[in-house]
Amino acid sequence: MTCDDVAVRLGAYLDGALPEESAEEVRHHLEGCPACVRRQEQAFALAAAVRAELPYHRLGDEARGRIRQTLARRAAPEAVSQARRFPIARRWLALAASLVLGLAGGWGLGVRHAPQASAELSLSRDVLAGHVRSLMADHLTDVTSSDRHTVKPWFDGKLDFSPPVHDLAAQGFPLVGGRLDYIAGRTVAALAYGRNRHVINVFIWPSAPEETGPDSGAESRQGYALLHWRHGGMTFWVASDLNPAELGRFVSLLQHGEPPGPS
Amino acid sequence: MTEALAQFEDAMLPHLDAAFNLARHLTGDDHEAEDVLQDACLRALKYFASFRGGSGKPWLLRIVRHTFYTRRRRRGMHEARTTVFDEEAHGMDSSEHGGPERSMLREDARRVLSEAMAALSPTAREVIVLRELEGLSYDEISRVTRVPIGTVMSRLARARERLQAALSAHASEWP
Numbered sequence: 289m290t291c292d293d294v295a296v297r298l299g300a301y302l303d304g305a306l307p308e309e310s311a312e313e314v315r316h317h318l319e320g321c322p323a324c325v326r327r328q329e330q331a332f333a334l335a336a337a338v339r340a341e342l343p344y345h346r347l348g349d350e351a352r353g354r355i356r357q358t359l360a361r362r363a364a365p366e367a368v369s370q371a372r373r374f375p376i377a378r379r380w381l382a383l384a385a386s387l388v389l390g391l392a393g394g395w396g397l398g399v400r401h402a403p404q405a406s407a408e409l410s411l412s413r414d415v416l417a418g419h420v421r422s423l424m425a426d427h428l429t430d431v432t433s434s435d436r437h438t439v440k441p442w443f444d445g446k447l448d449f450s451p452p453v454h455d456l457a458a459q460g461f462p463l464v465g466g467r468l469d470y471i472a473g474r475t476v477a478a479l480a481y482g483r484n485r486h487v488i489n490v491f492i493w494p495s496a497p498e499e500t501g502p503d504s505g506a507e508s509r510q511g512y513a514l515l516h517w518r519h520g521g522m523t524f525w526v527a528s529d530l531n532p533a534e535l536g537r538f539v540s541l542l543q544h545g546e547p548p549g550p551s
Numbered sequence: 552m553t554e555a556l557a558q559f560e561d562a563m564l565p566h567l568d569a570a571f572n573l574a575r576h577l578t579g580d581d582h583e584a585e586d587v588l589q590d591a592c593l594r595a596l597k598y599f600a601s602f603r604g605g606s607g608k609p610w611l612l613r614i615v616r617h618t619f620y621t622r623r624r625r626r627g628m629h630e631a632r633t634t635v636f637d638e639e640a641h642g643m644d645s646s647e648h649g650g651p652e653r654s655m656l657r658e659d660a661r662r663v664l665s666e667a668m669a670a671l672s673p674t675a676r677e678v679i680v681l682r683e684l685e686g687l688s689y690d691e692i693s694r695v696t697r698v699p700i701g702t703v704m705s706r707l708a709r710a711r712e713r714l715q716a717a718l719s720a721h722a723s724e725w726p
Contacts, residue, residue: 299708303682305689305700334715338683341661342668345575346568351585355567355592356560362593363556485683531686 289313294324298331304460304484318434325432332464335485336423339529344511408505411525414471415516416509418478419489419527422467428480428487429465439466443477451477451492451522454542461488461538471525481538488528488538495523515539559599562607563592569608569685570615576680577619577673591618609691616677616695659721667717675710682707 294317300306301314318324347355422428431442436453443451446468455463461481469478469491476493495518504517513535516525524542528535570591575584591614595602602610668676674696681687681695692707693700 296708299711300689300704303689303707305704330715331711334711334718335683337660337718338664338679338714341664342679342684343665344568344684345572345581345584347571347585347588351571351588352567354585355589356564358589359559359592359596360556362596363553363559484686 289317291317291321291324294318294321295327298324298327302328302331302335302482302485329428329432329464332428332482332485332487333423336487339486340420340423408502411472412507412509412514412516415491415514415525415527416512418469418471418491419487419512422469422478422480422489423487427467430467432465434463434465436463439463439479442466447475447477449477449494449522451479452520453479456481456538456541459537459541461541483528483530483534483538486528486530488526488530488535490542491525491527492522495521499523517543519543555599556596559596562599562602563595563611566608566611567592570611572684573612573615573677573680574619576668576676576684577616579669587615587619587622590622591615594618606691608685609687609695612681612685612687613695613697619673660718663717663721664714667714670717671710671713675706675713678703678707679710679714 294301294314297306297310297314301311304311306314318328431439433439434455434457436455440450440453443466453463453466457463461483464480464482464487466477466479469476471491471493474493476491479490479492481488481490499518504515506513506515508514512527512529513532514525514527515535516523517539518524526535526539526542528538530538567588571584571588574587574591575581578584578587591611594617595611595614598614668679671679677696678692681692682689687695689700689703689707692703696703698706
């Protein structure tokens with residue numbers, strides 16, 4: 289497959305819409321072609337920019353009420369019901385919570401409704417800023433490779449710890465690469481994974497003894513989901529705009545190394 | 552509330568934002584988008600019996616899209632679409648991501664992308680909305696837009712090329 293062939297198919301490849309045979313050829317080409325890898329990064333960055341910057345127009349409460357009244361009048365002219373309110377964000381959070389809880393059962397991930405401790409709040413702000421920065425500044429990775437045997441050693445000498453790096457390509461979450469980031473006043477490992485055209489950032493650092501607060505949690509911030517947990521002396525934060533079901537599966541893979549069985 | 556309406560609302564109200572977002576991107580105008588959505592919802596209610604279950608989103612979006620193109624044909628509007636830069640829709644919290652420079656960069660990227668989107672044809676714009684903002688699969692997009700998957704693929708590739716070109720041209724203007 290030539291670079292031109294790959295260029296035509298790259299979008300569909302990243303969207304997971306290519307037939308397996310064709311996807312395999314693209315994958316094979318990418319392994320030996322830095323120019324096309326660069327093109328792939330550009331495509332990731334474009335998708336991230338489009339999703340982050342294009343307005344998502346939500347229906348206002350008043351317009352929603354008008355539409356429901358029109359429907360009610362049409363369905364039963366005598367029964368005009370009072371418009372109910374649908375707080376979308378809360379519903380989404382509840383969905384995220386149920387899915388994450390369901391998929392990552394046993395890990396006690398839960399949505400926080402109570403006001404957060406200010407330390408955790410500023411931490412989640414840092415993580416979100418790190419995620420957005422990686423998408424906006426076209427600086428997703430310092431080491432771009434889908435091979436964990438390339439990414440993991442890259443961190444040697446740059447960090448005082450060795451972050452666990454998993455290759456989840458077979459499960460549909462290809463490793464894109466790694467970079468250093470700065471969270472909560474320290475240098476941390478950041479791993480980027482792809483899922484179709486969505487980017488998932490995983491931030492990892494050794495848990496500090498003074499780190500308090502819950503062992504795990506999930507929240508939604510500006511349309512991004514943020515999940516975190518501690519395991520094996522490390523603190524993990526995941527940020528993405530991926531839908532809750534797939535993100536839940538990804539987190540479960542990171543934690544258990546294999547897809548959850550059918551429940 | 553009647554049983555039929557209750558069933559309709561259960562299946563379709565969760566997708567009202569998606570339906571409005573598509574209508575708003577197609578029309579470029581809040582009021583027209585609400586009109587399209589209003590018509591589409593009535594049409595959806597009327598034909599709800601033909602809804603076979605499963606995800607209601609592609610089904611509703613297909614009706615929104617159909618309503619939009621039908622209205623446009625009736626009015627004889629051809630691609631005439633004026634875009635007003637909407638401060639509110641593009642409103643942003645500059646305090647969140649640090650520094651005036653970054654927010655200016657962001658605002659710029661936002662403006663460039665919005666303008667590039669507005670310059671696309673409705674068929675190109677809708678595949679971007681359906682894929683990037685709604686996360687529909689190629690198969691679902693093919694059902695919503697009633698074209699083969701191969702056509703979805705090529706439309707999407709062309710639309711992305713245009714957006715990428717607009718962003719790159721913009722980036723090269725920076726010192």
